[in-house]
Amino acid sequence: MVDSAASSLRSQCPYCGVGCGLELMPPASKGKPTRRGDDGLPVWGARGDRQHPSSLGQVCVKGATVCDTLDGGRQLQPLYRASLDDPLAPISWDLALERIVHQIKASLAGKGADAIAMYGSGQFHTEDYYLAQKLLKGAIGTNNFDANSRLCMSSAVAGYARSLGSDGPPCSYDDLDHCGVAFLIGTNMAECHPVLFQRLLKRKRRQPGSLQLVVVDPRATATAAAADLHLPIRPGTDLVLLHGIGHLLLRQAWINFEFIEGETEGFAAYAQLIQAWTPDRVTRICGITEEQLQAVASLWGGDGPVLSLWSMGVNQSVEGTATVAGIINLHLITGQIGRVGAGPFSLTGQPNAMGGREAGGLSHLLPGYRTVADPLHRRAVEQVWGFQPGAISPAPGLTAWQQVEAMEAGELDLWWVAATNPLVSLPNLERVKAALPRCPLVVVSEAYAETETAQYAHLILPAAQWSEKEGAMTNSERRVTLCPCFRPAPGQARADWQVFAEVGRRLGFVDQFTYASAAEVYAEFVQLTAGRLCDVSGLSHDLLRLEGPQQWPFPIGTEPTTEARRLYTDWRFATPSGRARLIAEQPMGLAEPPSEAYPLVLTVGRYLGHWHTMTRTARVPRLTAMHPEPLLEIHPDDAESLGLESGALASISSRRASITARVDITERIRPGTVFLPMHWGFMQEQACEVNALLHEQACPISKQPELKAAAVCVRRRSREQLQGKTSASAAARL
Numbered sequence: 001m002v003d004s005a006a007s008s009l010r011s012q013c014p015y016c017g018v019g020c021g022l023e024l025m026p027p028a029s030k031g032k033p034t035r036r037g038d039d040g041l042p043v044w045g046a047r048g049d050r051q052h053p054s055s056l057g058q059v060c061v062k063g064a065t066v067c068d069t070l071d072g073g074r075q076l077q078p079l080y081r082a083s084l085d086d087p088l089a090p091i092s093w094d095l096a097l098e099r100i101v102h103q104i105k106a107s108l109a110g111k112g113a114d115a116i117a118m119y120g121s122g123q124f125h126t127e128d129y130y131l132a133q134k135l136l137k138g139a140i141g142t143n144n145f146d147a148n149s150r151l152c153m154s155s156a157v158a159g160y161a162r163s164l165g166s167d168g169p170p171c172s173y174d175d176l177d178h179c180g181v182a183f184l185i186g187t188n189m190a191e192c193h194p195v196l197f198q199r200l201l202k203r204k205r206r207q208p209g210s211l212q213l214v215v216v217d218p219r220a221t222a223t224a225a226a227a228d229l230h231l232p233i234r235p236g237t238d239l240v241l242l243h244g245i246g247h248l249l250l251r252q253a254w255i256n257f258e259f260i261e262g263e264t265e266g267f268a269a270y271a272q273l274i275q276a277w278t279p280d281r282v283t284r285i286c287g288i289t290e291e292q293l294q295a296v297a298s299l300w301g302g303d304g305p306v307l308s309l310w311s312m313g314v315n316q317s318v319e320g321t322a323t324v325a326g327i328i329n330l331h332l333i334t335g336q337i338g339r340v341g342a343g344p345f346s347l348t349g350q351p352n353a354m355g356g357r358e359a360g361g362l363s364h365l366l367p368g369y370r371t372v373a374d375p376l377h378r379r380a381v382e383q384v385w386g387f388q389p390g391a392i393s394p395a396p397g398l399t400a401w402q403q404v405e406a407m408e409a410g411e412l413d414l415w416w417v418a419a420t421n422p423l424v425s426l427p428n429l430e431r432v433k434a435a436l437p438r439c440p441l442v443v444v445s446e447a448y449a450e451t452e453t454a455q456y457a458h459l460i461l462p463a464a465q466w467s468e469k470e471g472a473m474t475n476s477e478r479r480v481t482l483c484p485c486f487r488p489a490p491g492q493a494r495a496d497w498q499v500f501a502e503v504g505r506r507l508g509f510v511d512q513f514t515y516a517s518a519a520e521v522y523a524e525f526v527q528l529t530a531g532r533l534c535d536v537s538g539l540s541h542d543l544l545r546l547e548g549p550q551q552w553p554f555p556i557g558t559e560p561t562t563e564a565r566r567l568y569t570d571w572r573f574a575t576p577s578g579r580a581r582l583i584a585e586q587p588m589g590l591a592e593p594p595s596e597a598y599p600l601v602l603t604v605g606r607y608l609g610h611w612h613t614m615t616r617t618a619r620v621p622r623l624t625a626m627h628p629e630p631l632l633e634i635h636p637d638d639a640e641s642l643g644l645e646s647g648a649l650a651s652i653s654s655r656r657a658s659i660t661a662r663v664d665i666t667e668r669i670r671p672g673t674v675f676l677p678m679h680w681g682f683m684q685e686q687a688c689e690v691n692a693l694l695h696e697q698a699c700p701i702s703k704q705p706e707l708k709a710a711a712v713c714v715r716r717r718s719r720e721q722l723q724g725k726t727s728a729s730a731a732a733r734l
């Protein structure tokens with residue numbers, strides 16, 4: 001616990017990847033009555049931390065209310081049942097851990113290490129992530145650790161690695177203050193990275209004309225409403241658009257020949273490919289006008305710095321990695337990289353998905369931006385971890401969806417889910433629901449009681465969350481903030497890293513898993529980053545506590561600073577040749593295009609006031625009042641031809657399932673496309689299991705599923721169907 005005399009307490013917001021600094025105020029302060037929540041418990045306050053270089057005192061409504069979510073509805077003790085048909089009953093931590101250790105040992109003696117898998121989260125602290133890697137990939141000997149970042153950032157990870165030679169967003173938030181063009185593609189920054197979006201808007205207000213804002217999104221989102229140019233392209237046509245822009249840049253010689261010649265490779269193949277993407281063809285496929293295409297190309301071809309910002313509209317696609325390369329290609333042919341105000345900037349979703357990447361938190365990675373496939377990388381990690389050579393398997397482990405398939409096939413003995421709620425967030429939920437009961441031990445480490453995923457668990461472990469454990473998080477601009485422990489964990493909840501370490505010790509690896517504190521875990525992790533692109537070997541909990549948040553690279557000996565750092569300012573990229581790669585990839589379009597039976601494209605995203613599966617945000621009346629229920633956005637033309645009225649209930653069906661939602665007729669969405677939010681899982685009163693509709697087809701390179709699009713049909717709901725609905729949703733709750 002923190003010293004109660006501490007005058008101010010600073011942390012990073014545990015919601016989105018902007019990673020705003022929070023200043024935390026104790027429930028009781030001088031002269032003021034103690035703040036209490038609905039349940040009478042004292043509640044901390046949170047406000048923007050002016051000293052945090054990433055956010056300069058700004059916060060959004062979620063960050064400001066985060067402390068109101070911390071107490072109610074928590075999972076307080078371990079619960080166990082041998083069969084999913086039995087009720088859950090309290091079990092001691094000791095016995096709970098024994099169950100896990102017993103299963104791991106039985107699997108190692110039976111089917112082997114690959115019968116064990118863990119599915120973790122970008123909401124882990126770096127220390128949780130790091131010890132999960134050490135436990136699975138080192139001690140147990142399986143690379144079956146994947147995280148919800150597979151659904152989120154893996155196309156960006158793969159795209160950076162292919163084009164620039166390594167993962168690692170090269171930009172800084174400072175670039176938002178200096179870009180001449182902000183090219184926002186597949187991102188609703190106004191709702192999902194609100195503090196960064198406000199920074200852009202403030203600039204537009206204060207320095208009119210200094211910034212052109214382009215938004216590429218099939219919906220006229222709050223982000224698009226502020227744009228100078230909105231391109232409402234058809235879903236799944238981003239790569240076509242990017243090639244079309246490249247075509248015009250080349251045709252009009254608005255490119256940087258010197259940069260292409262000196263710093264890149266692959267130009268000939270790329271130039272040949274984009275020849276075929278003529279304006280006429282591109283505008284027809286994307287559903288935009290030639291004027292719009294010409295306008296965006298002119299902006300790219302201008303003199304000012306161009307900053308691209310993207311998130312799930314790009315990454316969550318069967319051609320996510322190719323589209324990321326498509327964005328980076330434009331930066332490379334124009335030399336718009338490694339300069340102030342310019343570069344390809346992937347906006348990270350979760351608060352520590354970046355730290356997860358540094359710690360090796362995907363099934364093909366190892367700590368320090370290493371891969372399991374590389375023998376030198378494995379050896380380096382084995383050495384620091386204190387395992388025999390050969391302990392780490394060279395085979396990439398199962399990705400999130402492959403873990404589901406392995407359960408379906410009866411190949412997994414133990415599925416350990418931590419800090420994610422896959423029974424809401426994975427695609428094709430009916431298949432997921434059918435797969436889980438085929439795994440003999442499903443463990444769920446969770447902060448809150450009664451989540452959707454917990455309904456399918458044999459063993460539930462109560463997790464200490466942000467504010468109840470100390471740990472580091474890295475935000476989108478590579479800035480690391482120490483998040484202190486300032487509240488006691490409720491009930492018997494424990495930090496994830498402590499649980500992973502305890503299982504490691506009980507497996508017999510006492511030396512490898514004995515740590516007195518999270519700071520010690522972090523100190524070991526940073527060693528594994530020395531000399532790598534994501535070098536944080538100069539960081540420690542002490543330094544972060546004393547000097548405040550720091551951006552990487554931060555090798556040993558680096559002076560702490562709040563100045564912005566950028567990667568590749570010398571134009572030496574992380575490829576073997578030092579040159580960046582232009583990548584020529586043919587667009588393929590959606591995996592499940594609309595058809596006669598399913599004529600509409602459903603896309604799925606987020607609301608400003610809610611966080612994912614709402615385990616936290618549903619507890620804040622101010623947030624639930626902002627978004628009382630999930631709404632199906634549909635264009636007036638489509639609504640009319642379907643006979644739908646605003647406010648009526650409609651059924652939305654795909655090849656996999658049917659759900660119900662209330663209709664919101666709006667011109668904010670393009671005809672032929674409908675939108676639903678992702679937030680309302682089957683445990684919510686207004687259940688709207690949108691991911692039951694989605695398919696699991698994924699980008700062949702990043703394995704990121706196409707969570708942004710499925711073909712659906714929409715119908716008016718009859719009265720009889722409505723009566724049937726109540727019993728169906730009750731049945732869904734097991």
Ligand SMILES: Nc1nc2c(c(=O)[nH]1)N[C@H]1C(S)=C(S)[C@@H](COP(=O)(O)OP(=O)(O)OC[C@H]3O[C@@H](n4cnc5c(=O)[nH]c(N)nc54)[C@H](O)[C@@H]3O)O[C@H]1N2
Pocket residue numbers: 016017152185186187188189191192193216217218219221234235236237238310311312313314348349350603604605606607608609610611612708
């Ligand atoms: N309020 C809030 N903020 C969040 C989160 C949250 O749950 N709530 N979650 C965080 C996380 S983990 C993430 S990953 C980010 C996500 O941040 P965003 O990616 O900004 O959010 P989404 O709403 O999922 O999707 C963004 C946009 O993609 C558009 N889109 C759909 N299909 C296409 C397409 O084919 N092409 C293009 N160009 N656009 C398309 C959608 O219309 C949507 O407006 O948000 C983070 N911030």
Ligand SMILES: Nc1nc2c(c(=O)[nH]1)N[C@H]1C(S)=C(S)[C@@H](COP(=O)(O)OP(=O)(O)OC[C@H]3O[C@@H](n4cnc5c(=O)[nH]c(N)nc54)[C@H](O)[C@@H]3O)O[C@H]1N2
Pocket residue numbers: 121123124148149151152153312316349350418419420421422424425426445446447448451463464465466496604605611612613614615616678690691694707708
């Ligand atoms: N169709 C569609 N599906 C999507 C998306 C989409 O855009 N469209 N977006 C995808 C993306 S980008 C993401 S990131 C995922 C997010 O989906 P999830 O990861 O499933 O969503 P969360 O609600 O954030 O789940 C985090 C869980 O961890 C718990 N928790 C919080 N802190 C801790 C902790 O410290 N320890 C432990 N053990 N538990 C903790 C929370 O209570 C919560 O239940 O959804 C994906 N699914």
Ligand code: SF4
Pocket residue numbers: 013014015016017018019020058059060061062063064192193194195196
């Ligand atoms: S913008 Fe993101 S990090 Fe900042 S306060 Fe809001 S949710 Fe938290």
Ligand SMILES: [Mo]
Pocket residue numbers: 151152153349350
């Ligand atoms: Mo995400």
